[in-house]
Structure formats: C-alpha cells, structure tokens
Amino acid sequence: MLLWQTSQTINFAQGEFVMLPAFFVLAAMKFGGLSFPMAMLAGFAVSLLVLGLLFKRLVVEPVIRHGVLPLVISTIALAILMKEGVKEFYAADAQPFPAAWATTNLQVAGMVVSVQNLVIIAVAALAVAALQYFLAGTRTGRSMQATAQNPALARVLGIPVGRMVLYTFLINAGLVALASFLVSPIYLAKFTNGETLGLVAFVAAIVGGFNQVRGAIAGGLLLGVVDNFVAAYLSAQYRAAIPLFLLIAVILLRPQGLLGRVEERTV
Amino acid sequence: MMKSFIAISLALGAAGASAQPTVNMPIVIELSGAGAVSGTNFRDGAVLAIEEINAKGGILKRKINAPQADTQSNPGISRAQVQKAIDGDPYVILGPVFSGSVKANMALAQQAEVPQIVGAEAAEITQAGNPYIFRTSFGQQMSMPKIANYLRDGLKARTVAVLWVNNDFGKGGRDTFVKEMAARNIKVVSDVSTESGQMDFAADVVKLKGANADAIFVYTNEEESARFLREARKQGIDKPLIGETTLLGQKVIDLAGPAANGARGHVGLSADAPVPAVLAFKEKFSKRFGYVPDHNGIKGYTGVYAVKYATEKIGRFDRKLLAKTLHGLTIKPEQEPGILMETTWDNNGDIDRISFLAEVVEGKQRIVQTLPKLGSGK
Amino acid sequence: MRPVLLFVGVALLIAAPFGLKPYGIYLLSLWAVMTIAAIGLNLTLGYAGQISLAQASFVGIGAYTAALLTTQGWPLGAAFALAALLCFVVGWLLGYPALRVAHHYLAFVTLSFATLVFLILRNEEWLTKGVYGISGIPRPALLGWSTKAPQDFYFFCLGVLALASIAAWWLLRSPWGRAFTALRENPIRASSLGIDTRRYTLMAFAIGSALGGVAGVLYAPLVQFIEPTAFTPGLSFNLLLMVIVGGAGRFFGPFLGAAVSVLLPEWLRFSEGLYLMLYAVFVMILLAFFPSGLLGLAERLRTSWPRSSKSAS
Numbered sequence: 001m002l003l004w005q006t007s008q009t010i011n012f013a014q015g016e017f018v019m020l021p022a023f024f025v026l027a028a029m030k031f032g033g034l035s036f037p038m039a040m041l042a043g044f045a046v047s048l049l050v051l052g053l054l055f056k057r058l059v060v061e062p063v064i065r066h067g068v069l070p071l072v073i074s075t076i077a078l079a080i081l082m083k084e085g086v087k088e089f090y091a092a093d094a095q096p097f098p099a100a101w102a103t104t105n106l107q108v109a110g111m112v113v114s115v116q117n118l119v120i121i122a123v124a125a126l127a128v129a130a131l132q133y134f135l136a137g138t139r140t141g142r143s144m145q146a147t148a149q150n151p152a153l154a155r156v157l158g159i160p161v162g163r164m165v166l167y168t169f170l171i172n173a174g175l176v177a178l179a180s181f182l183v184s185p186i187y188l189a190k191f192t193n194g195e196t197l198g199l200v201a202f203v204a205a206i207v208g209g210f211n212q213v214r215g216a217i218a219g220g221l222l223l224g225v226v227d228n229f230v231a232a233y234l235s236a237q238y239r240a241a242i243p244l245f246l247l248i249a250v251i252l253l254r255p256q257g258l259l260g261r262v263e264e265r266t267v
Numbered sequence: 268m269m270k271s272f273i274a275i276s277l278a279l280g281a282a283g284a285s286a287q288p289t290v291n292m293p294i295v296i297e298l299s300g301a302g303a304v305s306g307t308n309f310r311d312g313a314v315l316a317i318e319e320i321n322a323k324g325g326i327l328k329r330k331i332n333a334p335q336a337d338t339q340s341n342p343g344i345s346r347a348q349v350q351k352a353i354d355g356d357p358y359v360i361l362g363p364v365f366s367g368s369v370k371a372n373m374a375l376a377q378q379a380e381v382p383q384i385v386g387a388e389a390a391e392i393t394q395a396g397n398p399y400i401f402r403t404s405f406g407q408q409m410s411m412p413k414i415a416n417y418l419r420d421g422l423k424a425r426t427v428a429v430l431w432v433n434n435d436f437g438k439g440g441r442d443t444f445v446k447e448m449a450a451r452n453i454k455v456v457s458d459v460s461t462e463s464g465q466m467d468f469a470a471d472v473v474k475l476k477g478a479n480a481d482a483i484f485v486y487t488n489e490e491e492s493a494r495f496l497r498e499a500r501k502q503g504i505d506k507p508l509i510g511e512t513t514l515l516g517q518k519v520i521d522l523a524g525p526a527a528n529g530a531r532g533h534v535g536l537s538a539d540a541p542v543p544a545v546l547a548f549k550e551k552f553s554k555r556f557g558y559v560p561d562h563n564g565i566k567g568y569t570g571v572y573a574v575k576y577a578t579e580k581i582g583r584f585d586r587k588l589l590a591k592t593l594h595g596l597t598i599k600p601e602q603e604p605g606i607l608m609e610t611t612w613d614n615n616g617d618i619d620r621i622s623f624l625a626e627v628v629e630g631k632q633r634i635v636q637t638l639p640k641l642g643s644g645k
Numbered sequence: 646m647r648p649v650l651l652f653v654g655v656a657l658l659i660a661a662p663f664g665l666k667p668y669g670i671y672l673l674s675l676w677a678v679m680t681i682a683a684i685g686l687n688l689t690l691g692y693a694g695q696i697s698l699a700q701a702s703f704v705g706i707g708a709y710t711a712a713l714l715t716t717q718g719w720p721l722g723a724a725f726a727l728a729a730l731l732c733f734v735v736g737w738l739l740g741y742p743a744l745r746v747a748h749h750y751l752a753f754v755t756l757s758f759a760t761l762v763f764l765i766l767r768n769e770e771w772l773t774k775g776v777y778g779i780s781g782i783p784r785p786a787l788l789g790w791s792t793k794a795p796q797d798f799y800f801f802c803l804g805v806l807a808l809a810s811i812a813a814w815w816l817l818r819s820p821w822g823r824a825f826t827a828l829r830e831n832p833i834r835a836s837s838l839g840i841d842t843r844r845y846t847l848m849a850f851a852i853g854s855a856l857g858g859v860a861g862v863l864y865a866p867l868v869q870f871i872e873p874t875a876f877t878p879g880l881s882f883n884l885l886l887m888v889i890v891g892g893a894g895r896f897f898g899p900f901l902g903a904a905v906s907v908l909l910p911e912w913l914r915f916s917e918g919l920y921l922m923l924y925a926v927f928v929m930i931l932l933a934f935f936p937s938g939l940l941g942l943a944e945r946l947r948t949s950w951p952r953s954s955k956s957a958s
Contacts, residue, residue: 062933069696072752073889074932076882081925088919093304094490096522116501186497187466188490188522192300196466203753239462239470241764244757248742251750342778343868343875347675351668370780371870391777433767435776435872 012072013079014176015198021047021180022097022189023086036098044177052173056166079194086191099185120182127178131171144168203243289332290325290584292317292574293352294567295372296362300340301434301463304489304518305364305563309386310335311556312567313361316575316605318555326575327583338363342371353379358584359574360384364563366392367435373400382590384570386563389439393615399590401573401616403566405535407443409617410511413638414484414533415447417624422507424481428457430471430495432487437463440486440511456480465491468498476504485510485530489561493522500526507531515625515632516561524630531626531635536562539632540623544600544607565607572605573598573612611640658803662796670795671867676907677802678863681809683887683899685856688813690885691894692822693849694829695743698881699755702762703732703854705876707861709766712779712871721785721862728858736854740847759878766873778872782865792866802863809856816852817896825849829894886928892938901939 011017025043028034034042055078063074099116135141147154147164155161187193294313297306317331325331336352338345345368352360353375359382363369366389376383377397384401385392390408392400418424427448431441441458448455457478459471472495475483483506485492492514499508508514510532517538520527538549538560548568552560577592578584597611611619624636662670686700710731711724742754766773773779784792785801792798816822824845827835836842865871883906891902910920935942 059929063929063936066932066936070889070932070936072696073885074929077886077925077928077932080882081922081929084919084921084925087299088922093307093518094493094522096524186494186501188494190490192464193466196464199756238764238768241757241761244753244760248754248757251742251745251754341874342870342872346868346870347668347671350671354666354668367776367778367872367874370778371868371872374780374869433776434874435778438776 012075012198013082013194014201015194015196016079016082017051017173017176017194018180018183018197018201019189019191019194020051020082020086021177022184023090023095023191025181026095026097026189027090040181043181044174047177047180048170048173050173051176052170053166055173056169060169079198083191083194090191094188094190097184097189116186123178123182127175131175140164140167200243203247288329290329291355291357292331292333292359292361292571293355293357294333294335294361295338295345295348295352296335297340297364297368298335298337300338301488302338302340302363302365302368304561305386306338306340306362308518308561308563309362309364309567312552312560312564312569313571314567315552315555315564316568316571319605320571320575326578329584331571333361338365338368340365340368342367345369346372346375348372349375353381357381358586359589361567361570362386364566365436366439369400370435373397376400380586380590382574382586382593384574386566386570389435390443391439393617397616398594401570401590401593401612402618403570403573404562404618405622406617407440409619409641410533410535410622411440411443411447413622414444414509414511415451415453417533418448418453418482418484418509419451421624422482422509424453426454426456426478426480426482427509428459428475428478428480428483428506429455430459430461430475430483430485430487432463432465432491433460434463434488436488437461437486444484444486461487461491461495463488463491466494468495469502471495472498472502472504475499476502480506482507482509485514487513489513489516489518490522492519493527496523496526496530512536512562515627517559517632518561520627520630520632521559527627528629529627531624533622533638534562534625534632535622536565537623537625537632537634538562538565539625539634540608541634541637542608544604548607569606569608569610572603573610576603576606609640659800662799667795670799672907672911674795674799674802674867676903677799677806678860678867679884679887679907680900680903681806681863682857682860683884683891683903684809684813685853685860686884687853687888687893687895687899688816688825688856689849689853690888691892691898692817692825692829693846693853695740695846695849696752696885697739697755697850697853698752698878698885699739699759699762700853700857700884701876701878701880702759703736703857704861704864704880705762705766705871705873706732706735707858708865708871708876709773709779709861710858711862711865712782713772715783715785715866716779716781721866724862725859728862729855732858733851733855736857737847737851739854740850743846743850744843756878756881759881763873763877766876773873776872778870779865780870782869782871784866784869798867802867805859805863809859813856814896821845821848826894890928890931890938892940895938895940898938898940905939 021043024046025039028039028042029036032039032042059074059078060071063071135145143154143159144164144167146157146159147161148168154164183197294310296310297303298310314333317333320326321330334352334355336348338348342365345363345365349360349372360376361384363372364386366387369383369385369387369392370389373383373385373392373395374397377399380399382399382401384403386403388402388404388407388410390406393402393406418427429441429444431437445455445458457475457480459474461468461471483504485495485508487495492510496508496519508530510530512534513519514530515532515534515537538545545565548565549560552564552568573593574589576598577589577596581588581592593612594614594616595612597609598606599609600606608620613619619640621640622638623634624638625632625634627633661673665673682700682704685703686697689695689697707728710728711721714724714727715721739755739758743751767775769775784798786792787801790797792801817825824835824840827838827840828842828845828849832842868875887902887906888899889902890905891898891900909924931938931942935945
C-alpha cells in the first residue's frame with residue numbers, strides 16, 4: 001500500500017528514501033529528546049529538506065547534464081551512502097518503530113481486521129486524493145504536469161520551470177516520508193529495507209505508467225495482489241521473481257504502462 | 268595506477284610484526300548484513316570476556332589482542348577475512364556465526380591448524396571431520412529432536428506447519444526438523460519458504476492459517492521472526508507458535524512487542540536461564556553495552572573462557588594441543604566461572620549442556636522447564 | 646596505450662606477490678577476476694552503451710559451471726569452454742530486450758534476469774546444492790603445474806586476465822570494435838553507414854557476458870566455496886561502479902576501477918566502517934564533475950598541463 005509514490009527522475013535510491021525518514025524520527029527521539037509526534041514533524045521537515053531540496057541541488061542537478069546514465073549510477077551510489085550512513089551512525093539491526101495509532105484488531109462480521117491496515121489504507125487514499133486534486137485541479141499542479149511533459153514548451157508558456165521541478169522533488173520527499181511512517185511500524189526500521197521497497201515501488205510505477213498517479217496506484221495494487229496470490233497458491237520459493245516478470249512483460253508489450261497514455265506531441 | 272600499487276604493496280606488507288607479550292584472538296564476525304544482530308551480540312560477548320581476562324592479567328600473563336573483522340554476512344568476504352586473520356598469526360579465531368560463512372572458511376583455518384570457535388548451528392559443520400572446529404551452542408541435529416519431543420509430548424500435536432527462511436540456516440533446520448517429524452509420525456501439513464530479509468508476511472500467514480495445523484514451527488532469523496509475529500497477530504493466528512532461540516530471543520521480543528507473547532519452544536542457550544551465573548552475566552553485559560544480550564552474547568563470552576581454561580590447563584600456547592585438549596573436555600563453573608554452565612565438547616567439536624523450554628510471557632522470556640545434558644546419563 | 650607504462654604495470658603485477666602475505670595475494674587474485682568481469686561489462690556498457698545489471702549472474706553461471714564440472718573431475722579448461730559458450734548464448738538472448746527498450750527500462754529487465762538466476766541457483770537443489778553451496782572446489786593443475794598455493798593461483802589468474810585483455814584489445818581494434826563505438830556515439834548514423842545495429846548490440850551483450858562467465862570460472866577455485874548469495878545484484882552494482890569509476894569506454898578503465906573497488910577497503914582501513922560511504926560520495930562527485938571516470942580525469946589533467954603530457958608520452 002505504499003507503492004503509490006511516483007518518481008519523476010530515475011532514482012535507484014527511492015527505496016532508501018522510504019527507509020530513511022523513519023530513522024530521522026528515531027534519531028530525533030533518541031538524541032533530540034523529542035516526543036513521538038514532535039519527532040514525526042521534525043522527521044517530515046528534515047525529509048523535505050534532505051530528500052527533496054538537497055537531493056535535487058547536490059545530486060541530480062550536477063549530474064543530469066551529463067545524461068541519464070550517470071544519474072542512474074549516481075543514485076545507486078547514493079543508495080549505498082544512505083544505507084551505510086544509517087548503519088554506521090544509528091544501528092545495524094532492525095529497530096522497532098512506534099505506531100501512531102492503535103495496533104489492536106477489530107472483529108467485523110467474523111473477520112479479523114487490523115486497525116493498522118485500516119489506518120494505512122485511509123491515509124494512503126487521502127494522500128492520493130489530495131495529490132490527484134493538486135495535480136489536476138490547481139494551477140500549480142497543472143503547470144507541474146506541463147513541465148514534466150515538455151519543459152521547453154512550459155517555459156515558453158511562462159511557467160517558472162525551476163520552481164515547478166523543485167515542487168516535484170518536495171512532493172516526492174513528502175510522500176516517501178509519509179510512506180516511511182506508515183510501513184515502519186509493521187516492517188520495522190532497518191537500513192537494508194530500501195532494497196526491497198525500492199524495487200517494489202519502481203515496478204509499480206513502471207507497470208502502472210510513469211507520470212500517472214492513477215497508474216502507479218493501479219500498478220501497486222496489481223503487484224500486491226499478484227505477489228500474494230503467487231506466494232499463497234503457486235511457488236513461494238519463486239515469488240521474488242513474479243513482480244519482475246510482470247515488469248518485463250509490461251516493458252516489452254506496453255512500454256507506456258497499463259494506464260499510461262502514449263505521449264502525445266500536441267498540446 | 269602504478270603508484271597506487273606500490274602503495275598497496277607497502278600497506279599490505281607493513282601489517283603485523285610487533286613483539287609484545289600478547290596473544291592474538293581475532294574476531295571474524297557478522298557486523299553488518301543479515302547476520303548483524305547475532306554477530307554484534309557474539310562480538311560483544313567475546314569482548315566482555317576479553318576485557319575481564321585482560322583486567323586480571325590475561326591468559327598465562329599474556330594479554331589478549333582481539334582485532335575485529337566484518338564478514339558483512341557474506342561467505343566470500345568471510346573467507347578473505349579469515350585469511351587475513353590467519354596471516355596475523357592467531358592463537359584461535361572467534362566466529363563467525365553464519366553457517367554459510369563457516370563452511371566457506373573453516374577449511375582455511377583447518378589448513379593453518381588454527382582452532383576456530385564458531386557460533387554456527389548447521390548440522391554438517393561438525394560432521395566434516397575437521398579437528399579444529401568448535402561450536403558454542405547446539406547444532407541443529409541436537410536441538411531439533413528436543414523440539415520434536417516437545418511437540419509430541421508437550422503439545423500432543425498431530426499435524427504441524429513449518430515456516431522457514433530459505434538460507435542455509437533455515438533450510439538446514441527445516442530439513443532436520445521434517446526428518447524428526449517423520450520419525451514421530453507427526454504430519455507436516457504446510458511447508459512455507461520465506462526470503463531472508465523479507466518484510467511482508469501477509470501471504471505466508473494466510474497460507475499457515477489455511478493449513479490449520481495443531482502447531483506452527485517458525486524457523487527464521489530474528490528480524491524476520493519479529494515481522495512474522497506481528498503479522499500473525501494482526502491476522503489473529505491462535506495456534507501455538509513454536510520455535511528455537513531465533514523466535515524466543517530478547518531481540519525478537521523487543522522488535523515484535525506484545526505480538527511475541529505466547530511464542531514458545533526450545534532454547535539451547537538463554538540469557539534468561541534460571542542460572543545465577545547467566546543472570547549475573549546478563550547484567551554485566553547490559554551495563555557494559557547498553558542492551559540486553561541474546562544467546563549469541565553467551566556464545567562469544569563462554570567461547571573465550573573455554574579457550575582460557577583449556578590453555579591454562581595445558582600451561583602454554585600451543586594451537587594443536589589446544590584443539591586436542593578441547594575435544595572431550597568438560598568445564599564446570601566451579602573450575603572456570605566464566606563458562607557459566609557446565610559444558611562438554613565431544614570429539615567432533617559439538618557441545619553438550621543443559622537446555623530449556625521457554626515461553627514468552629508479558630514481553631519476557633520465561634523458562635518453563637530445564638532439560639538435562641544429553642550425555643548426563645553416561 | 647603508452648608502452649613504457651604498460652610494461653612497468655605488468656612488471657609490477659608480476660613482482661607484486663613476492664613479499665605479500667596470502668591475504669594480499671588473495672586480494673590481488675580477486676582483483677584480476679573482477680577486472681575480467683569488468684572488462685566484459687565495459688564492452689556492453691562503455692563501448693556499446695547498454696546498461697546491464699546482470700553481469701554478476703554471468704559470473705555466477707561461470708562459477709557454478711566450474712564448480713560442478715571440476716568437483717566431478719573435469720578439467721578447468723572444459724569449464725572455461727562451456728561457461729563462455731553458455732554465457733555467450735544467454736547473453737545474446739538477454740540482448741533482445743535491449744533492442745526494444747533503453748536506459749532504465751533495460752536496467753530493470755537485466756535486474757529481473759539477475760533475480761531469476763539467483764532464484765534458480767538457490768531453489769534447484771538437485772543441480773546446485775541450493776543454499777548449502779558447493780565446497781571443496783579444487784584448484785587446477787596446468788601441465789603438471791599445480792596452482793594450489795596462493796601465489797601460483799594468482800599467476801594463473803593473471804595469465805587468464807592477460808589473455809582476456811589481449812582478446813578484448815584485438816576485438817576493439819577490429820572492425821567489430823569500431824562498430825560498437827559507432828553504435829554508442831550515434832546509432833542512427835551507424836545504421837545508415839551499413840552497420841547492422843541489431844547484430845552488434847546482441848554481440849556486445851554476448852561477448853561481455855562470456856567474459857563475465859570466464860571471471861566466474863576463476864572465482865570458483867579462488868574462493869573454493871560458492872553459494873547463491875555471492876551472485877546477487879549487489880555484485881552487479883559493484884561491477885557497474887568499477888567500470889564507471891575507472892572510466893567507461895576506456896580500455897584500462899576496468900583495471901583501475903576494479904583496483905579501487907577491491908583494494909579500497911584496505912586503503913581506507915583507518916576510516917573503519919566509513920569506507921563504503923566515502924566510496925559512494927567519491928563516485929557521486931566523480932560523476933558530477935568527471936563523468937568519464939578516473940582515466941578521463943587523468944587525461945584532462947594532462948591536457949591542461951602540456952609540459953607533463955610531453956614527458957609522459
């Protein structure tokens with residue numbers, strides 16, 4: 001359910017981006033002596049700053065002018081840096097992460113439903129709805145979409161491209177922080193978490209279609225269902241391969257994603 | 268490029284070569300990667316013992332020098348690190364904990380005739396006829412029969428589901444366990460393989476629930492155990508969850524929180540054992556390192572003390588003689604308090620001592636029953 | 646390149662193991678093995694411009710081929726032949742998606758392939774012994790010369806590295822090599838010049854993969870124990886960074902990159918756990934300012950100081 005973060009740049013460190021905010025919070029509580037809610041706020045702010053602003057300024061901007069391939073490799077290096085940083089400066093073993101809500105189960109019509117899952121679904125749905133509204137319903141959001149599709153044209157139309165790109169990075173940072181706070185209570189906070197998370201997020205985005213919020217959600221959902229289905233009824237030993245084959249199939253057969261449109265050149 | 272090669276050659280050649288009266292006991296252990304929790308515990312246990320011994324003047328008046336190397340939980344790197352340790356003229360090598368790493372490097376230590384004190388539990392390690400390998404805990408071929416007996420006699424289970432982690436540790440345990448089940452006519456109705464480092468156990472728990480076995484045997488590494496316990500509780504599994512130390516350890520309890528309550532099984536070693544010496548060790552350890560040790564802490568600690576005792580018994584530093592002496596040796600706490608519990612090594616390097624049946628109650632591991640040494644009847 | 650430098654380099658490599666302890670020799674051997682794999686990846690990535698995250702899988706296929714054959718009593722030479730052939734064919738097939746997609750999509754396709762290889766190595770226990778791994782891999786004997794001792798085995802690795810380098814050198818000088826480069830620089834122009842882009846793209850993948858397999862065949866008797874987790878994408882990332890750091894598309898790039906990657910932990914021992922972080926930061930800075938790697942940096946330095954360039958040539 002965390003699979004809805006779309007990323008506009010090719011970022012191999014995306015999984016680590018989800019791993020890190022939980023540690024910002026833990027560090028704020030441990031070293032800053034903050035209470036949990038305060039630490040969450042602080043962690044969110046730091047995430048925006050580091051994973052949004054600094055990532056754009058220090059990593060993406062200097063490298064992107066050399067092309068996409070160096071950027072891909074640079075983000076691989078960034079992933080190593082973040083993992084090792086957490087391991088070295090916080091902890092090598094998994095950390096329990098407090099949940100911001102009850103962890104009890106409800107009995108609904110004979111079925112056991114965990115409050116935790118309900119909260120995650122609710123928050124995720126809310127975030128997606130807000131994002132969708134922002135992108136499609138506001139002037140800034142539409143400007144951002146225009147920028148993503150055709151920066152040169154957007155500039156001609158008088159859209160402040162630089163600022164729009166920055167917004168994109170900040171939104172990405174905000175979403176990963178949110179995702180981090182949602183999944184860490186269940187998955188525990190550990191420096192290697194990013195390896196699994198990043199792959200899943202990426203596959204979801206590609207399967208659903210880049211630059212399509214709805215696509216990413218659908219991709220994430222489909223992936224989750226297929227993954228669990230395979231693990232439960234086919235071969236648990238080969239389950240790790242399934243999302244990737246889904247991915248290959250989509251890339252080869254429908255590169256624009258299941259819900260993505262073929263990019264149109266007209267405006 | 269060329270200059271750098273000269274630099275490397277110099278750097279590599281300059282290592283070693285100091286003649287102080289110390290004895291080398293390198294610790295080659297998992298400090299990062301999947302085995303980090305176990306490795307750190309083992310390392311800290313060993314360091315605690317070494318500090319104590321050095322404070323009292325060392326072994327035979329020689330202080331212990333214990334350089335540490337990280338295997339990154341990777342057998343290939345562990346081999347390189349053991350090679351490096353051997354180049355430094357070690358008396359014994361402590362570690363590693365991961366069975367795969369031990370298998371990758373034990374031949375090296377054997378060739379160099381260096382005794383190796385490991386934390387690994389895979390059955391085959393001590394069955395390869397290597398006279399220089401010594402365990403610090405039960406091998407799987409010792410612990411699985413005890414669990415199997417508990418399932419048959421304690422729980423009266425007719426069917427069982429198995430959830431295991433698909434690495435050499437989990438696979439080895441699962442294979443041994445399934446064999447023991449067959450010998451006791453308990454049916455394995457569900458056999459679920461999981462990934463090392465897996466985060467989402469939802470599908471696995473669904474599958475286990477569907478199997479509806481009398482008991483569920485969980486054999487994964489600590490962190491995955493904790494994630495599994497949380498998911499199991501979320502989905503409301505009400506069957507007994509049975510495991511080894513990796514399900515009942517303190518780290519699992521810390522990580523899983525209340526979801527760990529009710530888990531039970533067999534622990535070969537436990538920091539919560541109702542043995543005064545073990546409890547005193549736990550307190551010392553917690554004070555020194557700021558966290559509660561698990562069984563790996565005891566492994567490292569007692570491993571060092573076993574070397575100390577055997578060496579003092581010999582009266583000099585002789586690697587071959589040390590290995591020979593440890594075979595068939597029984598160390599009692601009266602003779603060497605650091606051993607904590609009476610321990611015997613057999614001729615394969617396997618270990619025998621008392622073990623426990625335990626249950627997690629209100630966030631604490633509680634010992635329900637103490638099982639005697641296997642060879643105590645002899 | 647410059648013959649004098651090359652000669653000094655080779656002389657140093659031959660002299661290096663004398664006076665080194667087994668651990669140092671082990672590292673040098675590992676360097677030789679990784680360099681071969683990186684040369685292969687450099688063909689795919691540096692010369693043909695195709696990103697691949699599956700190089701570790703080919704090393705794995707090679708290593709398992711060697712382990713399975715030599716523990717059955719086959720000579721290592723047979724393993725070299727079979728592994729190279731196998732990886733060539735599989736690499737050729739893996740190249741097909743590269744004809745359709747580019748960049749990060751291709752990265753994920755190769756990553757998927759790598760995951761599949763790992764799962765097969767782990768799950769098909771009847772063949773690969775699964776998670777238990779294969780131990781007791783013998784070191785080869787060559788015309789009566791046993792390479793059991795670390796030093797002898799190092800020279801064996803060095804010999805294979807030399808052969809692989811010469812082969813790659815010859816390949817890049819040949820019309821094929823020039824076709825690879827033309828492909829990377831400008832695919833459209835290349836095809837208009839009559840170069841069969843499809844065939845050369847597949848060829849770049851196949852040859853690069855075969856070299857990965859050769860490296861694997863050496864890796865197995867070097868470590869003498871293999872198990873599936875040694876060949877996860879982590880190693881692929883590592884090889885990729887080697888090529889980039891050394892200088893993608895430069896012949897000596899992989900040599901330098903592998904040296905940095907294998908020996909860096911030793912150089913940066915003082916920093917203890919920090920070395921990987923320093924390495925990562927270093928790679929990021931390098932990419933930001935000198936995307937052509939260390940060799941590119943060296944070239945730039947030489948052109949900006951004409952005096953030193955004269956003395957070096």
